[in-house]
Amino acid sequence: MLSINKDRLISRINELGSIGKDAQGGRTRLAASDTEKEGRDLVVSWMREANLKVVVDRIGNIFGIWETEKNKDQAPLMIGSHIDTVIQAGQYDGCYGVISGIELIQTLQEAGLSTRRPLVVGAFTNEEGVRYSPDMVGSLVYAGGMDIDEALAAVGTDGTILGEELKRIGYEGTAEPGFIKPYAFIELHIEQGPIMDAEGVSIGTVENLQGISWQKITVEGVANHAGTTPTNMRIDAGLAAAKVNVFMRKRCDNSGGKTVCTIGSIVFEPNAINVIPSKAVFTVDMRNPIEEKLQEEEKALANYLAELQKTDHVKISTERLARFEPVQFDEKICQLVEAKAEARGLSHRRMTSGAGQDAQMIARICPTAMIFVPSVNGISHNPAEFTKEDDILAGANVFLDVVTELVEAH
Amino acid sequence: MLSINKDRLISRINELGSIGKDAQGGRTRLAASDTEKEGRDLVVSWMREANLKVVVDRIGNIFGIWETEKNKDQAPLMIGSHIDTVIQAGQYDGCYGVISGIELIQTLQEAGLSTRRPLVVGAFTNEEGVRYSPDMVGSLVYAGGMDIDEALAAVGTDGTILGEELKRIGYEGTAEPGFIKPYAFIELHIEQGPIMDAEGVSIGTVENLQGISWQKITVEGVANHAGTTPTNMRIDAGLAAAKVNVFMRKRCDNSGGKTVCTIGSIVFEPNAINVIPSKAVFTVDMRNPIEEKLQEEEKALANYLAELQKTDHVKISTERLARFEPVQFDEKICQLVEAKAEARGLSHRRMTSGAGQDAQMIARICPTAMIFVPSVNGISHNPAEFTKEDDILAGANVFLDVVTELVEAH
Numbered sequence: 100m101l102s103i104n105k106d107r108l109i110s111r112i113n114e115l116g117s118i119g120k121d122a123q124g125g126r127t128r129l130a131a132s133d134t135e136k137e138g139r140d141l142v143v144s145w146m147r148e149a150n151l152k153v154v155v156d157r158i159g160n161i162f163g164i165w166e167t168e169k170n171k172d173q174a175p176l177m178i179g180s181h182i183d184t185v186i187q188a189g190q191y192d193g194c195y196g197v198i199s200g201i202e203l204i205q206t207l208q209e210a211g212l213s214t215r216r217p218l219v220v221g222a223f224t225n226e227e228g229v230r231y232s233p234d235m236v237g238s239l240v241y242a243g244g245m246d247i248d249e250a251l252a253a254v255g256t257d258g259t260i261l262g263e264e265l266k267r268i269g270y271e272g273t274a275e276p277g278f279i280k281p282y283a284f285i286e287l288h289i290e291q292g293p294i295m296d297a298e299g300v301s302i303g304t305v306e307n308l309q310g311i312s313w314q315k316i317t318v319e320g321v322a323n324h325a326g327t328t329p330t331n332m333r334i335d336a337g338l339a340a341a342k343v344n345v346f347m348r349k350r351c352d353n354s355g356g357k358t359v360c361t362i363g364s365i366v367f368e369p370n371a372i373n374v375i376p377s378k379a380v381f382t383v384d385m386r387n388p389i390e391e392k393l394q395e396e397e398k399a400l401a402n403y404l405a406e407l408q409k410t411d412h413v414k415i416s417t418e419r420l421a422r423f424e425p426v427q428f429d430e431k432i433c434q435l436v437e438a439k440a441e442a443r444g445l446s447h448r449r450m451t452s453g454a455g456q457d458a459q460m461i462a463r464i465c466p467t468a469m470i471f472v473p474s475v476n477g478i479s480h481n482p483a484e485f486t487k488e489d490d491i492l493a494g495a496n497v498f499l500d501v502v503t504e505l506v507e508a509h
Numbered sequence: 510m511l512s513i514n515k516d517r518l519i520s521r522i523n524e525l526g527s528i529g530k531d532a533q534g535g536r537t538r539l540a541a542s543d544t545e546k547e548g549r550d551l552v553v554s555w556m557r558e559a560n561l562k563v564v565v566d567r568i569g570n571i572f573g574i575w576e577t578e579k580n581k582d583q584a585p586l587m588i589g590s591h592i593d594t595v596i597q598a599g600q601y602d603g604c605y606g607v608i609s610g611i612e613l614i615q616t617l618q619e620a621g622l623s624t625r626r627p628l629v630v631g632a633f634t635n636e637e638g639v640r641y642s643p644d645m646v647g648s649l650v651y652a653g654g655m656d657i658d659e660a661l662a663a664v665g666t667d668g669t670i671l672g673e674e675l676k677r678i679g680y681e682g683t684a685e686p687g688f689i690k691p692y693a694f695i696e697l698h699i700e701q702g703p704i705m706d707a708e709g710v711s712i713g714t715v716e717n718l719q720g721i722s723w724q725k726i727t728v729e730g731v732a733n734h735a736g737t738t739p740t741n742m743r744i745d746a747g748l749a750a751a752k753v754n755v756f757m758r759k760r761c762d763n764s765g766g767k768t769v770c771t772i773g774s775i776v777f778e779p780n781a782i783n784v785i786p787s788k789a790v791f792t793v794d795m796r797n798p799i800e801e802k803l804q805e806e807e808k809a810l811a812n813y814l815a816e817l818q819k820t821d822h823v824k825i826s827t828e829r830l831a832r833f834e835p836v837q838f839d840e841k842i843c844q845l846v847e848a849k850a851e852a853r854g855l856s857h858r859r860m861t862s863g864a865g866q867d868a869q870m871i872a873r874i875c876p877t878a879m880i881f882v883p884s885v886n887g888i889s890h891n892p893a894e895f896t897k898e899d900d901i902l903a904g905a906n907v908f909l910d911v912v913t914e915l916v917e918a919h
Contacts, residue, residue: 292737309736313782324889325771325794326719326863327702330761332887337772338758344751351740361735362747364780372723372773372792372830374890382782384735420782453736477742479734 100443101210101503103202103495109488111198115141115182116190125187125482130225131159131261136268138182142197142222149205151220155272157247158240159224159265162279165204166217174282176506177465178203178498179221181237181457185229189484191474191491196287197222199495206499207508215507216282223457224265230255233421238460241276277464283432283505284467286458287498289486290450293477301493302440303450303471304433308459309359309386310393310425316343316404319414322369322377337367337376339413346403347383350396358396359453360385388425388451426459429466432501436470439500445493454479470498510853511620511913513612513905519898521608525551525592526600535597535892540635541569541671546678548592552607552632559615561630565682567657568650569634569675572689575614576627584692586916587875588613588908589631591647591867595639599894601884601901606697607632609905616909617918625917626692633867634675640665643831648870651686687874693842693915694877696868697908699896700860703887711903712850713860713881714843718869719769719796720803720835726753726814729824732779732787747777747786749823756813757793760806768806769863770795798835798861836869839876842911846880849910855903864889880908 118141119126119134128135139161146153151163166175180196200220207214223241228234231253233245240250251262265271290296295303320336340362347360361384368378383400387393404415433449440447450471452459458469472494475485502508528551529536529544538545549571556563556573564572576585590606610630617624633651638644641663643655650660661672675681700706705713730746750772757770771794778788793810797803814825843859850857860881862869868879882904885895912918 290737291734292739293733293742294737294739297742311736322891323703323887324701324864325773326721326769326796326865327700327704327889328769328863328887329702329704329766330758330769331766332703332707335758335771337775338754341751341754341772344748345755348740348745348748356739356741359736359738359740361745361783361785362751363735363777363782363784363786365747365775365777367773367775370774373771373794374773375771376773384783386736453738454734455736477733477738479737 101206101499103206103492103499105488105492108198108202108495109491111145112190112194115194115198121187123187123482126184126190127186127188128182128184129230130183130227131264131268131270132230133268135183136270139270142182145201149201149208151204154274155270156241156274156276156278157272158237158250158276159270159272160237160241160276161222163201163220164217167213169213170215170217173216175217175219175279176502177219177221177279177281177284177461178286178502179223180286180288181223181226183225183227185227185480187482189479189481191289191484191486192291192479193226195289195491199287199498202495203499203502207503212508218502218506219279225261226457230257231261235455235457235460238457242460242463243277244460244463247276281465283429283465284458284461285432285498285501286456286469287494288456288469288471289479290471290474291454291479292474295471295473296475296477298448299446300448300473301445301490302436302447302497304436304447305450305452305469305471306428306433307388308426308452308456309388310390311421311423311455312385312393312397313421314383315418315420316381316383317416318379320375320377323375325373325375328375333375334412335375336379336413339407339411340365340379340381342407343403347400350399357392358385358387386453390424393425423455426462428462428468432466432468435501435504436468436497439497442500443496445497470494511616511909513616513902513909515898515902518608518612518905519901521555522600522604525604525608531597533597533892536594536600537596537598538592538594539640540593540637541674541678541680542640543678545593546680549680552592555611559611559618561614564684565680566651566684566686566688567682568647568660568686569680569682570647570651570686571632573611573630574627577623579623580625580627583626585627585629585689586912587629587631587689587691587694587871588696588912589633590696590698591633591636593635593637595637595890597892599889599891601699601894601896602701602889603636605699605901609697609908612905613909613912617913622918628912628916629689635671636867640667641671645865645867645870648867652870652873653687654870654873657686691871691875693839693875694868694871695842695908695911696866696879697904698866698879698881699889700881700884701864701889702884705881705883706885706887708858709856710858710883711855711900712857712907714846714857715860715862715879715881716838716843717798718836718862718866719798720800721831721833721865722795722803722807723830724793725828725830726791726793727826728789730785730787733785735783735785738785743785744822745785746789746823749817749821750775750789750791752817753813757810760809767802768795768797796863800834803835833865836872838872838878842876842878845911845914846878846907849907852910853906855907880904
């Protein structure tokens with residue numbers, strides 16, 4: 100049985116993870132920044148070491164292509180993820196999938212094997228979306244979901260233009276996004292959640308990805324004196340916001356664990372100890388893996404807000420900030436992942452991706468699936484993000500086995 | 510029947526109200542500021558016009574004393590309020606009581622009457638507490654509730670020292686606070702709440718003043734990914750804060766209108782749309798006119814917080830920011846107010862003061878009561894603060910009648 104070179108895999112994760120690292124142990128490689136350029140250069144050097152043909156497309160996605168005269172007419176299998184990070188990130192998110200992809204190709208090469216299909220490992224631009232909006236823009240544009248020029252014109256939080264920054268760091272390529280039509284796409288990734296670690300499961304077969312509904316809700320009440328205004332004459336925007344939070348948690352509890360909802364940010368006005376809030380602005384992040392269910396939750400929230408306008412006399416307006424439909428991954432690839440995990444004697448379970456992923460975009464153009472490995476305590480987007488070496492290796496080996504079969508390595 | 514000079518009263522309210530006025534129609538006369546000095550100078554000029562002896566004490570309280578050879582051995586009746594304001598205030602809060610006090614003395618003088626007791630009208634320092642803490646410090650120090658040197662050393666929100674600012678504006682007097690021992694104290698004030706306006710009542714007989722309990726509550730949860738963290742594995746500080754808000758509103762609803770509670774300010778950390786709040790810091794302003802009931806509410810809140818620590822796995826700490834026991838005003842004076850309102854054919858009702866007042870401090874040293882007039886729509890601490898001229902006059906006339914009887918004018 101083939102196996103990934105564990106030491107080289109771990110050492111490469113550490114090496115890429117050291118780029119952009121600060122004194123607190125986190126690293127920051129925002130898309131198309133100087134530190135991300137360093138990371139890109141390192142990944143490209145590894146691709147070259149593996150004799151891959153490196154092609155950069157117009158949105159800055161990097162592809163390392165392994166093809167031969169014999170297989171170049173076949174649709175390639177694409178694998179990959181991203182290497183940009185959030186601010187003070189861990190070293191696994193995204194990087195694990197890209198580095199494992201290169202390792203996997205080198206493992207096949209070192210074993211003297213050929214493949215019936217070309218293999219392409221991709222590193223997609225601006226997956227995190229911290230510097231530029233939208234997130235996952237590289238894979239989104241690649242899949243034809245957004246106009247390339249619009250994407251390149253995105254203005255960053257620091258006032259820069261994505262297209263100009265890609266040119267500045269030398270990663271504005273010439274290939275048209277979508278230039279390779281993949282046979283299938285597989286992304287290996289850390290879970291970024293606590294489920295697999297809590298259950299002691301090694302391999303997550305990601306069968307779907309939650310739909311996401313983001314709303315900003317503005318509740319208007321009437322500012323009044325906290326001492327002189329009787330309860331029955333109050334129009335308390337903050338109380339109405341609190342009721343929404345409690346209401347949505349009840350919906351989540353009653354959804355059998357399927358709906359998750361977060362009120363992560365809130366601002367009161369005037370935000371004074373002795374004044375009834377005249378305004379509460381808060382966000383609702385709502386997710387469910389089934390589109391109909393997500394719509395049900397959105398409708399339930401809308402009905403509740405309408406009810407609050409009557410019972411609490413507040414005025415409520417809502418603004419949609421983001422909306423992504425759930426993604427169903429390819430069932431055949433999922434079954435293949437399960438079979439390969441079984442064959443290696445690894446525990447596994449079906450998973451829903453709670454986070455957004457490049458795979459959800461590429462799923463628009465070919466059969467797609469993901470493989471998860473556990474995140475210790477579910478911590479991610481944090482310097483403390485960690486996956487045990489055994490799990491790192493197990494995930495990469497299942498990834499290797501699945502890819503080996505799909506490309507018919509021989 | 511004697512009557513206050515309505516035109517002069519209204520014109521003086523407008524004149525004082527024009528000092529510190531901005532383009533938005535609000536006025537700002539923070540304690541011991543340059544604009545408040547202007548206000549003080551104007552009030553002193555009116556006291557002198559009424560032939561009152563003006564004495565300033567060490568904490569900057571201004572007293573206009575009307576006494577004669579005949580009555581100077583009797584304990585004086587004290588009346589008054591304050592002329593400092595919040596930021597962008599209305600023109601009635603406090604000023605109405607001070608100006609009506611001067612008017613009342615002039616009315617008696619102009620009618621050629623003498624009184625069996627001296628009459629003293631006071632304007633107390635820093636009632637609002639916007640610039641210096643604590644609020645109501647002038648009356649508190651006057652009543653012996655706080656050390657004068659500690660009060661003078663208070664550092665303002667702008668870094669100034671109260672004592673130095675009083676000296677700078679020429680209102681650091683030499684009289685010891687408490688130098689006059691009043692026979693009784695009466696304060697005329699706008700309601701600053703909506704009850705009387707809603708009920709169409711002219712005169713409020715203030716029988717008590719709510720106790721106030723201010724707490725800052727810190728809830729600690731665990732920041733986690735809004736998509737990947739199952740509901741049952743969340744420790745959501747923001748949700749726990751929301752539950753407290755809903756819980757306290759239920760307590761208020763069940764208190765028969767006696768308890769009021771406000772969660773006026775809240776801050777989440779990290780306050781991001783897709784991160785479960787790791788921290789929620791919020792304030793609780795709780796009031797009830799009965800000390801035992803206020804303690805019951807405090808205990809109910811503490812028990813609920815303890816319960817939340819178990820059910821929601823959050824950590825909660827509380828900090829007491831302020832605590833004042835309720836004040837019971839003098840029943841005899843209350844009955845006198847009612848009788849005088851009746852005699853003028855004015856509608857009246859018993860009231861609880863929801864706001865803090867100088868009268869609550871002076872109540873420590875003599876029989877005390879307050880008279881309220883309606884605030885249109887209950888608006889106060891706002892440029893839109895308004896009381897109709899008829900109500901202004903009615904309140905001042907009842908005030909006149911009550912004082913006339915207590916000083917035995919003849």
